[in-house]
Amino acid sequence: MNSVFKREVDNTLKVTPLATQISSEPSDEMLISQFVKGSKSSYELLVQRYKKRVFEFIYFQIKQHRHDAEDLTQDVFVELYKKVENFRHESKFSTYLFSIAKNIVLNYFRSNSRFFSFSQLLNKSEDVEIINLHDQLSNEAEQKQILLAINSLSADERQIIYLCDKENFSYLQVSEILNIKLGTVRSRLSTARQKVISALRDN
Amino acid sequence: MKCNDIQINLGEFMDNEMNHEKSLMIKKHVQECKQCFNQTQNILFLKQQLESLKGPSLNSDFEIKLQERIKKSNTKSNYSKFLALAASIALIAPLVHYLTFQPQLNVQKQFIIELESIGKTAFDEYESFHKWTQVVSSEESLVCGDAMSKRYCSLDKQYLSRI
Ligand SMILES: [Zn+2]
Numbered sequence: 001m002n003s004v005f006k007r008e009v010d011n012t013l014k015v016t017p018l019a020t021q022i023s024s025e026p027s028d029e030m031l032i033s034q035f036v037k038g039s040k041s042s043y044e045l046l047v048q049r050y051k052k053r054v055f056e057f058i059y060f061q062i063k064q065h066r067h068d069a070e071d072l073t074q075d076v077f078v079e080l081y082k083k084v085e086n087f088r089h090e091s092k093f094s095t096y097l098f099s100i101a102k103n104i105v106l107n108y109f110r111s112n113s114r115f116f117s118f119s120q121l122l123n124k125s126e127d128v129e130i131i132n133l134h135d136q137l138s139n140e141a142e143q144k145q146i147l148l149a150i151n152s153l154s155a156d157e158r159q160i161i162y163l164c165d166k167e168n169f170s171y172l173q174v175s176e177i178l179n180i181k182l183g184t185v186r187s188r189l190s191t192a193r194q195k196v197i198s199a200l201r202d203n
Numbered sequence: 204m205k206c207n208d209i210q211i212n213l214g215e216f217m218d219n220e221m222n223h224e225k226s227l228m229i230k231k232h233v234q235e236c237k238q239c240f241n242q243t244q245n246i247l248f249l250k251q252q253l254e255s256l257k258g259p260s261l262n263s264d265f266e267i268k269l270q271e272r273i274k275k276s277n278t279k280s281n282y283s284k285f286l287a288l289a290a291s292i293a294l295i296a297p298l299v300h301y302l303t304f305q306p307q308l309n310v311q312k313q314f315i316i317e318l319e320s321i322g323k324t325a326f327d328e329y330e331s332f333h334k335w336t337q338v339v340s341s342e343e344s345l346v347c348g349d350a351m352s353k354r355y356c357s358l359d360k361q362y363l364s365r366i
Contacts, residue, residue, distance in 0.1 A: 056258035165253040
């Protein structure tokens with residue numbers, strides 16, 4: 001690449017820290033527009049900001065295969081780099097990024113059919129008495145139980161429960177990320193939660 | 204409303220995804236019904252548990268690997284672009300010659316932004332990793348960041364590429 005403006009690093013350039021003028025960090029949307037214009041630094045800031053969230057999302061989707069989760073997280077950010085122009089500014093950046101992550105997880109499942117465990121968790125009869133799980137589970141066992149329970153969900157259910165309850169995305173955002181209808185978000189989320197609650201109750 | 208109908212809607216109620224009127228009705232029922240109240244507590248419990256789920260930390264070389272992969276994919280795509288161009292030239296050249304047609308290369312000018320490092324920042328390692336700074340010229344903007352774990356500032360400058 002040939003640069004018209006190739007020049008020596010200008011150390012005398014006067015720079016005023018903006019931090020004193022603007023207290024908040026640059027928004028995702030600001031960074032993504034800078035990145036679309038070619039700013040690699042903005043891309044790197046977005047990676048810094050989201051790598052952990054994307055990694056954890058993938059990690060819990062693919063049942064704690066750490067190494068694969070790291071590779072897939074890389075895939076997400078490579079994809080973001082290559083297809084940044086696909087980002088539409090009417091949706092939030094996080095929604096866009098998680099939809100990339102969702103697709104990458106989906107492809108992973110397609111090529112690793114062994115991870116598909118649609119083990120159907122019991123849909124117990126309606127008349128069973130609802131006990132309060134707070135009373136039943138001890139603190140230290142809780143995380144382990146919850147992990148077992150979400151691992152036993154279908155991939156679709158695990159995705160939705162994670163996006164809603166861990167990531168706190170709104171139903172509308174989840175419908176965008178997963179490309180499903182709002183009604184499907186409601187019903188699938190409700191089913192997933194009920195399965196986890198039942199699994200915790202029965203263990 | 205029966206408990207079953209209420210319980211179907213409890214998730215939406217807990218997520219604040221319900222209209223005000225319906226929400227009030229559910230709230231009233233939950234305050235009076237032990238079964239449905241327990242279910243709200245279970246959903247709350249579930250949400251709290253999921254919120255506190257923690258994965259392992261990412262390897263420290265994550266960014267370095269990512270940078271390498273991006274470089275690789277860039278080289279690949281540049282190479283394939285070159286191949287495509289070479290192939291099209293090979294196909295078109297004889298035809299052009301035959302027709303004594305001088306093709307007008309329509310070089311599309313496009314803005315490319317080049318980043319140039321203009322020096323390192325002196326941020327403390329534990330300080331927040333980036334800060335926005337400002338340059339006076341409107342054609343230049345400065346981005347400071349902890350890119351690939353090197354603390355630096357860089358200057359975004361626009362220039363016209365010559366393909
Ligand atoms: Zn009830």
